[in-house]
Every structure is written in structure tokens, then in C-alpha cells.
Amino acid sequence: MEFLSDIASLTNSTLRISTPLVFAAMAGIFAERSGVIDFSLEGKMLMAAFVAAVGSYFFGNPWVGLLMAIVVCVSLSMLHGFASVTHKGDQVVSCVAINILIIGLTTALAAAWFGQAGLTPTLTDDQRFLEITLPFTDALREIPIIGLIYSDILSGHYIFVYLAYLSVPIVYWIVFKTSFGLRVRAVGENPSAVDTAGINVFAMRYKALAINGVLIAFAGAHLSTAVNANFFREMSAGRGYLALAAMIFGKWHPKTALIACLLFGFTDALQIRLQGVELPTIGTIPVQLIQAVPYILTVVLLAGFVGKAIAPRAIGQPYIKER
Amino acid sequence: MSTTVDKSKVPWWVSNLIVPLVNLTLALLVSALFIFIAGENPYQAIKLIIYGSFGYIEGFAYTLYYTTNFIFTGLAFAVAFHCRLFNIGGEGQAYIGGLGVFLVAINVSFLPVPIVWILSIAGAFIFGAAWAFIPAYLQAKRGSHVVITTIMFNFIASSLMVYLLVDVIRDMKQMGPHTVALPEEMWLPSFKDFAALFGINIRYSPLNASFLLAIAASFFVWYLVWKTKWGYEMRAVGHNTQAAIYAGISPYKNIIIAMLISGGLAGLLSINEVLGVHHKIVSGFPAGYGFTGIAVALMGRNHPIGIFPAAFLFGILYQGGSEVTFDMPNITRYMFVAVQGVIILFSGALENLFRPQIESWFVNKLNKQVEA
Numbered sequence: 278m279e280f281l282s283d284i285a286s287l288t289n290s291t292l293r294i295s296t297p298l299v300f301a302a303m304a305g306i307f308a309e310r311s312g313v314i315d316f317s318l319e320g321k322m323l324m325a326a327f328v329a330a331v332g333s334y335f336f337g338n339p340w341v342g343l344l345m346a347i348v349v350c351v352s353l354s355m356l357h358g359f360a361s362v363t364h365k366g367d368q369v370v371s372c373v374a375i376n377i378l379i380i381g382l383t384t385a386l387a388a389a390w391f392g393q394a395g396l397t398p399t400l401t402d403d404q405r406f407l408e409i410t411l412p413f414t415d416a417l418r419e420i421p422i423i424g425l426i427y428s429d430i431l432s433g434h435y436i437f438v439y440l441a442y443l444s445v446p447i448v449y450w451i452v453f454k455t456s457f458g459l460r461v462r463a464v465g466e467n468p469s470a471v472d473t474a475g476i477n478v479f480a481m482r483y484k485a486l487a488i489n490g491v492l493i494a495f496a497g498a499h500l501s502t503a504v505n506a507n508f509f510r511e512m513s514a515g516r517g518y519l520a521l522a523a524m525i526f527g528k529w530h531p532k533t534a535l536i537a538c539l540l541f542g543f544t545d546a547l548q549i550r551l552q553g554v555e556l557p558t559i560g561t562i563p564v565q566l567i568q569a570v571p572y573i574l575t576v577v578l579l580a581g582f583v584g585k586a587i588a589p590r591a592i593g594q595p596y597i598k599e600r
Numbered sequence: 601m602s603t604t605v606d607k608s609k610v611p612w613w614v615s616n617l618i619v620p621l622v623n624l625t626l627a628l629l630v631s632a633l634f635i636f637i638a639g640e641n642p643y644q645a646i647k648l649i650i651y652g653s654f655g656y657i658e659g660f661a662y663t664l665y666y667t668t669n670f671i672f673t674g675l676a677f678a679v680a681f682h683c684r685l686f687n688i689g690g691e692g693q694a695y696i697g698g699l700g701v702f703l704v705a706i707n708v709s710f711l712p713v714p715i716v717w718i719l720s721i722a723g724a725f726i727f728g729a730a731w732a733f734i735p736a737y738l739q740a741k742r743g744s745h746v747v748i749t750t751i752m753f754n755f756i757a758s759s760l761m762v763y764l765l766v767d768v769i770r771d772m773k774q775m776g777p778h779t780v781a782l783p784e785e786m787w788l789p790s791f792k793d794f795a796a797l798f799g800i801n802i803r804y805s806p807l808n809a810s811f812l813l814a815i816a817a818s819f820f821v822w823y824l825v826w827k828t829k830w831g832y833e834m835r836a837v838g839h840n841t842q843a844a845i846y847a848g849i850s851p852y853k854n855i856i857i858a859m860l861i862s863g864g865l866a867g868l869l870s871i872n873e874v875l876g877v878h879h880k881i882v883s884g885f886p887a888g889y890g891f892t893g894i895a896v897a898l899m900g901r902n903h904p905i906g907i908f909p910a911a912f913l914f915g916i917l918y919q920g921g922s923e924v925t926f927d928m929p930n931i932t933r934y935m936f937v938a939v940q941g942v943i944i945l946f947s948g949a950l951e952n953l954f955r956p957q958i959e960s961w962f963v964n965k966l967n968k969q970v971e972a
Contacts, residue, residue, distance in 0.1 A: 316747055360949040369686050369747060370898065371949030377891055378941025382634065384934035389638035395934070510934075515755055518748050525745075563767065569759035572752040576734070579744035 285429040287546050292430070292438055293504070295542030297322065297496035297513075299441040301520030302527070302534040303448045304492035308354075309529055310452060311485035312465035312591040316372035317357055318493055319517025320379035321350045325497020327383040330397040330508035331390075333404045343498045350497070351490035353379075358486045362479055365595035376517075384510045395510035397501075406503040408433045437499035442535075444492065449531040461485050465589035468596040478596045496520075519575055526578040529589060537578065545571055606963070614962045616901065619955050620947060624899065624913075627946040631939040639930045652923025653916040657800070659923070661791050661807040667915035668807070668872050671814035673893025674911050675821045676865035678902035680746075682825055683858035684838040689735060689750025690866035690890030692757030693728040697867025698881050699761070700727025701874045702769070705782050716786055720875055721813070721868065728867015729860040731757060736859030740852040746859070754890075765883050777883040788876040808876035817868060818904035824861070834858050866890060888937065892918075895940045898948040914940075 301318045308315035325346040333342030353375060360371040384395040391397055411432040418428040452458040463471045464481040472478050496516070501508045519541050527534030548567045555561055632642035653663040673690045680687035687693075704723030708716055735749035765777040791807035825831040836844040837854040844851060873885045896914055900906030921936040946953070 360945065364950055364952045366949035366952060368949075370944065373686070373688060373747075373894060374941050374944035374949050376941070377894070377944060378938050381934045381937025381939070381941055385634070385932055385938055386638060388932045388934065389640075389930040392929075395932075515751065518751050522748055525748075563763050565759040565763035565766075569756050572755040572759075575752045576738070576744070576749050576756075579748060580738050580742050581744065 281425060282429070285425050287543070287550065288430050289433075290546040290549070291539060291542040292442075293434060293542075294545045295538045296435075296438045296441040297499050297516050298520045298523060298538040298541055299445065299535060300437075300492050300496035300499070301517055302524040302538050303444050303531060304489040304496070305521050305524040306448060306452065306529055306531060306534065307461065307485045307492070308489040309524070309592055310465045310589055311461045311482045312468065312589055312594065312596070313358070313361060313482055313486060314368040314372065314593050315357070315489060316369060316518070316521065317353065317375040318521060319513055319515065320372075320376035321353050321490065321493045322497045322500070322517050323383055323511065323513040324353060324379045325350050325494040326501035326512055327387065327397070327497075327508045329494075329498035330400065330501040331387075333400055333502050334398055337404055339400075339404060339406050339498075339502045342502055343494065346494040346498050347491050350494040351487050354486040354490035354493075355483070358483050361595060362482045362486075365597065368593050368595075380511060383508070387508060387510075397508040400502060400506040404502075405506050406435050406437070406498075408435055409439070435499065435503035437495055437503055440495060441499075444495075445531050445535050452531065457484075462589070465591055468591050472596075472598065478598070482596075493517075515572065519571060522575040522579050525588075526581070528587070540578075541571055541574065544574055609963050609966075610959045611962065611966070614959055615955070616906075618962070619951070619958055620899065620901065620906075622954055622958060623946040623951060624943065626953075627939075627943045630942045630946075634935065634938055634942075635931065638935065640928045645924050645928065645931065648924045648927055649916065649920025652920040657795075658802060658805060659919060661802070661805040662922075663912070663915040663919040664791075664811055665805070665807040665872075665877075665915075666918040667911045668811045668814045669869050669889040670892055670896045670911035670914045671818060671907060672869040672872070673866055673890050674896030674900060674907040675817055675893075675904065676862045676890075677893045677897035678900070678904075678907060679821060679825065679865060680858050680862035681897060681902050682831075682838050683834045683854055684841075685739065685855060685858060685862070686747045687732065687735075687750055687859060687862045687866075688747055688891070688894060689732060689753050689863070690869075690893050691886045691888070692750070692754035692890070693731045693863040693866035694869040694873075694886040694890055695757045695761050696731040697724040697728035697864075698870035698874045698885060699764070700724050700867060701870050702779055702782070702881050705786055705875065709783055709786065713785055717788070717875070720786075721871055724867040724870045724874075725864035726867075728870075729864035731867075732859045732863025733856070736856045736863075739859070740855040758884075761881075762883065765881065769881070771880070778878075779880045781880045782875070784879075786875065787879050788871075790876070806877045808872065810872035810876045813868065813871060817865060818908060821865070822904045830854075830857065866893070891937075892940055895944045895947075898944055 301322060305315055305318055328349045329342035329346040332345035333339045336342070357371050357375060360366040361368040387395045387397055414428045414432045418424045452461065460471065460476055460481055464478050468478045500512055520538065523537035523541055524534045526537040548570050551562065551567055552564055635642045635645050652659050654660055673694065676690050677687055700723035701720045705716055705720045708719055731753060735746050735753055738744035738749055739746045762777065765779070769779050770777060771780040788808040788810060791805040792802045795802050825835065833849045834854045834857070836847065836849055837851045841851050869886065869889060874881055878885065892914055896907055896910045900910035917936055917939060921933060924931050925933055
């Protein structure tokens with residue numbers, strides 16, 4: 278029985294830890310399917326975490342913080358679009374600029390406004406999102422297997438966890454089953470053909486970036502107003518890049534990207550478990566090595582054990598309308 | 601792009617001097633706005649920056665010390681960028697380069713000092729290059745984007761070095777995570793010694809002979825990229841990979857060599873930090889210099905002649921910035937990280953914001969002069 282409950286708690290943390298990665302990967306799919314590289318997921322997630330924490334603190338309501346995070350992230354996506362779609366600047370440079378700008382700005386402003394070395398004040402329970410206990414959790418707990426799955430794995434998560442997994446089929450539906458999604462993908466594969474068909478390439482890319490901004494805001498709010506009760510310096514810790522690697526590994530497809538995100542989440546949940554544990558024959562693994570595992574895994578996944586990743590064809594290229 | 605300009609008619613000083621200066625001015629205006637939002641007076645901050653970096657000799661020496669670091673990391677980013685590679689792993693490559701310097705210096709300490717220095721420089725370069733090799737190989741062979749792999753290698757380098765500094769090469773007599781100090785005769789001559797020759801007394805200065813190595817590295821990069829066959833091939837791959845392949849140039853080989861040289865140059869930063877300043881490996885010594893190198897290279901238009909003034913400007917911002925953080929409680933050093941981001945935005949991604957307007961304005965003006 279102890280083994281079963283171990284599995285349950287590991288699955289539970291995997292779902293929680295994967296949440297920001299899932300949002301970020303879905304955000305990345307929109308940008309990159311439309312032909313715009315988005316390494317700035319990392320920076321936007323960090324900015325969302327900062328804005329959500331500050332907004333929730335000042336207005337006493339986490340929903341206001343989330344809304345503000347959405348507004349700011351969409352604006353940052355628009356900035357990325359302004360530089361790389363409208364002015365045809367280098368997309369990677371634009372992302373690197375946004376990421377460095379935000380690492381600096383969030384910490385600098387947190388220090389200036391709250392004077393606590395880059396921390397925002399701790400949020401009280403009504404200023405943040407709390408875990409949701411699903412109905413009948415206690416009643417079902419006694420039933421074997423089903424009780425374990427329902428009460429110990431599915432119940433008791435933050436709202437963002439449920440929203441993240443809900444977003445996957447929605448993103449799949451939009452990208453692959455609607456005419457809007459078809460246009461987004463077409464703009465990323467062959468913009469001149471889309472232009473010939475009378476669709477505005479620039480507008481499509483801006484729309485895709487706007488959705489990208491909304492989705493990534495959820496990832497940041499999850500970090501600072503749900504799992505943690507404040508913002509701290511560089512709290513996104515490379516998750517934006519991890520999500521991007523998951524998306525590439527998942528070949529720009531929501532379902533496979535989700536699996537890659539869960540793999541990252543599982544490794545992370547496992548590494549937290551393994552810290553300081555004495556393993557048979559190997560002994561204690563140095564904590565630094567265990568902490569580096571998600572990053573090593575990212576490189577391994579990108580190196581691609583399952584064949585070369587094929588990106589949308591027009592990715593990274595600014596569209597130049599012919600006269 | 602509302603206006604198109606015949607590029608050949610634009611004088612070089614307009615596209616390489618006026619436009620970058622306009623972009624820099626815009627970036628500094630936005631930065632001033634940030635300082636205002638943080639609740640301080642931007643004008644006062646600028647005065648403090650100028651005083652801190654030029655106002656007294658120790659301050660100026662600090663400015664040049666930071667400049668040294670930024671030349672190395674700026675050159676590192678620029679070399680890879682000419683092959684269209686974004687090496688944002690300068691941070692990790694510099695860190696591992698430090699390991700190279702230390703291991704070489706401690707093991708060949710019986711040799712004459714100048715030879716120890718030369719071997720240490722080689723150690724820094726080789727270790728830095730080695731850390732760039734896997735991302736380079738994966739980019740060349742598997743198309744794994746170097747931006748992600750080099751960032752991951754920064755995280756991995758940091759974990760590895762913390763492990764080594766805590767458990768393996770730590771100075772066991774001390775508590776902090778750093779190695780034993782290198783023998784004093786190996787320390788690079790510092791600006792303090794140099795000033796003493798002229799009877800000027802300075803309390804302490806981190807500026808050391810690495811500054812000269814940075815200048816030498818600038819010439820090396822200029823020669824390599826613009827004057828050798830390999831440099832030409834590398835730029836060809838960066839400019840148009842398909843055309844390069846058609847001309848018989850191997851993109852794989854060039855991608856890997858460009859990344860190795862880039863990583864090696866980033867590794868040289870550790871000559872300044874390990875052999876010149878700390879005389880041991882201290883935890884986290886690259887301190888963000890690797891990322892600043894990106895801003896330096898983009899501002900300097902990826903050419904050593906541009907990188908030097910750009911590195912100097914960031915030296916001013918760093919040294920003057922620390923003066924600001926002393927006097928203005930609301931400003932932390934992170935404010936200057938944000939300033940770097942703004943500079944990369946305006947001189948990199950948004951470099952074409954006003955370029956067409958400025959260039960056509962100058963072309964029209966010059967045409968009128970010719971007619972008159």
C-alpha cells in the first residue's frame with residue numbers, strides 16, 4: 278500500500294509541476310505555428326509571475342492579478358511582434374532582449390517598491406488561489422483504486438492545474454479543426470500563398486501572438502499566486518526554455534508536447550524525491566547532479582532520439598510583402 | 601518600411617555611427633523612464649554614473665576592468681553571430697574556462713611564470729571551447745537550437761561548478777565555496793603595480809594585464825573573421841547556408857569551429873577573473889558578464905572596432921551603476937540588467953525602427969548638396 282500511495286503522490290506532483298510547462302508549450306505552439314520564434318516565453322512567464330503577485334497584493338484579489346498579468350504579457354507579445362513582424366528585426370534577438378529586460382526589471386522594481394531584495398510581500402489566503410477539493414473527495418476515498426485516483430491524484434489542485442490540461446484539447450481544436458487554426462498554420466508554412474489568398478499575414482501573426490500572451494500569463498500567475506504566495510527573483514528558473522524544448526520534442530503538436538511536459542514534470546517530481554535518499558549500490562547522488570537532471574534531459578530531448586524535429590517552414594523569417 | 605533607400609548611396613558613417621547612436625539614445629531614454637518608475641531622479645543617476653566611472657582614478661580603473669570582461673564576452677558572441685549562431689552560453693563557458701585556468705596553473709607551477717600564463721590562457725580557451733562543443737555538435741548535426749542548448753549548458757555548468765567547489769576542489773581549510781589561492785608570483789600584474797612605477801599610490805584595483813589580452817583578442821578576431829579563408833567561409837555559411845553548400849563550404853565544420861572559438865573567447869574572461877582578480881575560483885564569478893556580452897556585440901555591430909566602445913560603455917554603466925546603488929536605495933544592480941535588455945532591444949531587434957527614415961534623410965540632403 279505504501280508503494281501505491283508513493284505512486285499517487287508522485288503523479289500528483291507531476292501534474293502540478295507540469296502545469297506552467299503545459300501553458301508555456303501551448304503558448305509556444307501558437308507563436309511558432311504562425312512562424313514567429315518565441316524564446317521570450319521565459320521572460321513573459323517571469324513578468325506574469327511578478328505582475329500577478331503585485332496586482333493580487335494591491336487589489337486583494339488574485340483574479341485582478343491574473344487579469345493584469347494577461348494584459349502585460351499580451352503587450353510583451355505585441356512588442357515582440359512589433360520588432361520582429363512589423364520591423365523585421367531578428368526574432369531571436371528580440372526574445373533575448375525581452376528575457377534580459379524582464380530578469381532585470383522585475384527584480385529591480387520589486388526591490389524599489391518593496392525593499393526586500395527582489396521579493397514581493399507574501400500574499401494572504403484571500404489574495405491568492407487556493408487548492409480546490411473536488412466534490413465527494415472524502416466519500417470516494419475509501420473505494421480502492423478509484424478512490425486513490427480521484428481523491429489523491431485528481432482532487433486538491435490549484436485551478437491552473439485543471440485549466441492547463443483543459444487548454445490542451447482546446448488548443449488542439451483551434452489549431453487543427455478551425456479555419457483560424459488553418460490560417461495560423463498556413464502563415465507559418467507558406468506566408469506568400471496565404472497573402473495571395475487575400476489573408477493579412479501580419480494580422481494573423483499578431484493574433485497568434487496575442488493568444489500566446491494570454492496563455493503564458495496563466496503559467497506565471499500559477500507560479501506566484503498559487504504554488505507560491507509571492508514573487509521572487511528569477512522564479513521561472515528556465516521553465517520557458519524547458520517548455521519550448523518540450524514543444525519542439527512534441528513536433529509543434531499539443532498532444533505530444535503535453536507528453537513531453539509531463540515527462541519534465543515527472544523528472545522534476547522524482548528529483549525532489551531523490552534528494553538525500555540513499556540508493557542501493559550507488560549511494561547518495563550529489564544534489565547538484567540531481568538538480569541538473571531537467572536541464573540535461575532538455576538537451577537529450579532536443580538532440581532528438583526520435584528523429585529530427587521539423588519546424589514550421591517559415592519560422593524565424595520576417596514576411597516581406599512583394600510590391 | 602515606408603521608404604526604400606539605395607544602400608550604396610548611404611554613407612558608412614550614417615549606417616554605422618548615426619543610426620546606432622540614435623538607437624542608443626532611445627534605449628537610454630527608456631532606461632531613464634525605468635529609474636523614474638523606481639522612484640529616483642534619472643538626471644541625478646546619470647550624474648552619479650559619470651562621477652563613479654570617470655570621477656576618480658580607482659573608479660576609472662574599475663570601468664576598464666569591467667570593459668575587459670565585456671570585450672571577451674562581446675567578441676565571443678560576435679564570432680558565433682557571424683555564422684548566424686546565438687551563443688548565449690558565454691556565462692557557462694566562462695565558468696568552465698575558469699576551471700581550465702586553475703587546473704593548468706596549479707599543475708604547471710614549477711615552470712617559469714610567463715609560460716604558466718601562456719598555458720593558462722590556453723587552458724581557459726580550451727575548457728571554454730570544450731563546453732561549447734556539445735551544443736555546437738547538436739546544432740550542426742541534429743538542428744537542436746543553440747539558444748536552448750547553450751542556456752541549458754549554463755545551468756549545467758553552474759551545477760557542476762558548485763559541486764566541484766563544494767565537494768572536490770574546495771579550499772578545505774575555509775568555509776566558503778572557493779579553491780585555494782594560486783601562488784602569488786603567478787598573479788597577473790595589476791594596475792596598482794603599474795601605477796606604483798609612476799609613484800601613484802592606489803589602494804586596490806581589479807584592473808590587470810588581462811586588459812591587454814582583451815585588446816590582443818580583438819585583433820585576433822578581426823584577423824580571423826575578415827582576413828582568413830576560414831573567416832570568409834564562416835560568414836558565407838551565416839549569410840546564406842544554401843549558397844555556401846553550393847560553393848563547396850561545409851556548414852557542419854564551420855558551425856562547430858565558430859562555436860569552439862566563441863566558447864574559447866568566453867573562456868578567456870576567466871583569465872581576468874581567476875588569474876587577475878580573485879587568484880582562485882570563487883563561486884559564480886561570471887556574474888552575468890556572459891549575457892552582457894550579447895548587448896555589447898549587438899551594439900558594436902559584431903565588429904571588434906564597435907565592440908571596444910560598446911564594452912567601454914557597459915563598463916561605465918557597471919561601475920557608475922554601482923556608485924548609483926550606493927547612493928540611491930531604490931536602485932539595485934538589476935536595474936542595469938534591465939538597461940542591457942533595453943539596449944539589446946533597440947540596437948538589435950528594433951535596429952530598423954528609424955533606419956530607413958534616417959538614411960533617406962541623409963541621402964536626400966547629400967544629393968541636394970551635390971546638385972547645388
